[in-house]
Amino acid sequence: MKAAVCKKIGEVEDITITTMAPPLMREDHLRIRVRSCALNFPDILTVQGKYQRQPPLPFAPGMECAGEIMEVGPKAKGDFRVGDRVMAQPGVGCLAEQVCCSPLSAYHIPDNVSFDHAAGFIVTYGTVYHAFADRGDLKSGESLLVLGAAGGVGLAAVELGKLMGAKVIAAASTDAKLKVCAQYGADHLLNYTEEPIKDTVLGLTDEKGVDVVFDPVGGDATLQSLRCINRNGRLLIIGFASGVIPDIPANRLLLRQCQAVGVAYGSYGIAFPEKARANMTVLSRWWAEGKLKPHVSMIFPLDESVAALNALATRKAVGKVVVHIP
Numbered sequence: 001m002k003a004a005v006c007k008k009i010g011e012v013e014d015i016t017i018t019t020m021a022p023p024l025m026r027e028d029h030l031r032i033r034v035r036s037c038a039l040n041f042p043d044i045l046t047v048q049g050k051y052q053r054q055p056p057l058p059f060a061p062g063m064e065c066a067g068e069i070m071e072v073g074p075k076a077k078g079d080f081r082v083g084d085r086v087m088a089q090p091g092v093g094c095l096a097e098q099v100c101c102s103p104l105s106a107y108h109i110p111d112n113v114s115f116d117h118a119a120g121f122i123v124t125y126g127t128v129y130h131a132f133a134d135r136g137d138l139k140s141g142e143s144l145l146v147l148g149a150a151g152g153v154g155l156a157a158v159e160l161g162k163l164m165g166a167k168v169i170a171a172a173s174t175d176a177k178l179k180v181c182a183q184y185g186a187d188h189l190l191n192y193t194e195e196p197i198k199d200t201v202l203g204l205t206d207e208k209g210v211d212v213v214f215d216p217v218g219g220d221a222t223l224q225s226l227r228c229i230n231r232n233g234r235l236l237i238i239g240f241a242s243g244v245i246p247d248i249p250a251n252r253l254l255l256r257q258c259q260a261v262g263v264a265y266g267s268y269g270i271a272f273p274e275k276a277r278a279n280m281t282v283l284s285r286w287w288a289e290g291k292l293k294p295h296v297s298m299i300f301p302l303d304e305s306v307a308a309l310n311a312l313a314t315r316k317a318v319g320k321v322v323v324h325i326p
């Protein structure tokens, strides 16, 4: 099968488009003909050898995809048949024509939704809903600061935050990105390359600070957010797209009487697959009701997988970047 293959740990430019043997399938798994692979920042980290779970070499990156079921293992559980249209989160291997995964990480997709739009639903919306519902206890009426708000998980956080009743401050690096955040319902826009996070947020919240911070960026943005978080606030640690893991000063947590809360959707899904599926049932219902509209800004062919990954690495992506495999 054709695939984008990482043969050595390095940079995304080292990925080659080549053929490799189709993956072996366990008896309790599904084989999917991948039609579309949605990219996530951890795909880059995996190629660089910086992600917490590293697959053995060689591998095709790509955590999640959408496509048709080619084969159902004789011991696979669930209501899956050959030809079903599904989205899935195998964790790795989706930048390829075929991938295998547990039925626990596969979900049917509605007939009227394209593979390109379904491919990136699980990780972005799954992470954000887990962060808000299970980890951050986001309540209707609370204020929410979203950093990196036009990125994959960021834009989903703006959209879900509004849907869950929060007052959303979207923070990003360009006005063009913030314009998309406004279309997704953000109440306030903050360009953090032009204005300080702390002063703007305090100004918008009567000097109290925000109740919840959704932080996929890290670095200085995290430290500034800790200076404008409310009493009983929750700083949701999602990731470090800036490349800098901040050292959180414990006195900040004490002074503002707030919490820093870790969020790890991948390991949550492995430890509690039924809870993750229950969350996805809620999200799928909102999606079917038209309350969620996954934003795909760029679609690349498999041959241009390196350019697709670089769109994320160079901060050009808005919402999701997808690799289409016809």
Ligand SMILES: NC(=O)c1ccc[n+]([C@@H]2O[C@H](COP(=O)([O-])OP(=O)(O)OC[C@H]3O[C@@H](n4cnc5c(N)ncnc54)[C@H](OP(=O)(O)O)[C@@H]3O)[C@@H](O)[C@H]2O)c1
Residues within 6 Å of the ligand: 039, 040, 041, 042, 123, 127, 148, 149, 150, 151, 152, 153, 154, 171, 172, 173, 174, 177, 216, 217, 237, 238, 239, 240, 241, 242, 243, 263, 264, 265, 266, 312, 313, 314, 315, 317, 319
């Ligand atoms: N904890 C979890 O379960 C979980 C799940 C999924 C993803 N994540 C993490 O969340 C983060 C975002 O993932 P994503 O897939 O949403 O990525 P993404 O689409 O590329 O978004 C990342 C955002 O971070 C901002 N950013 C700031 N500095 C950056 C830099 N030096 N390089 C690239 N982006 C930078 C960019 O916004 P501006 O240009 O506006 O600053 C960009 O929109 C990653 O760290 C990822 O590992 C965590």
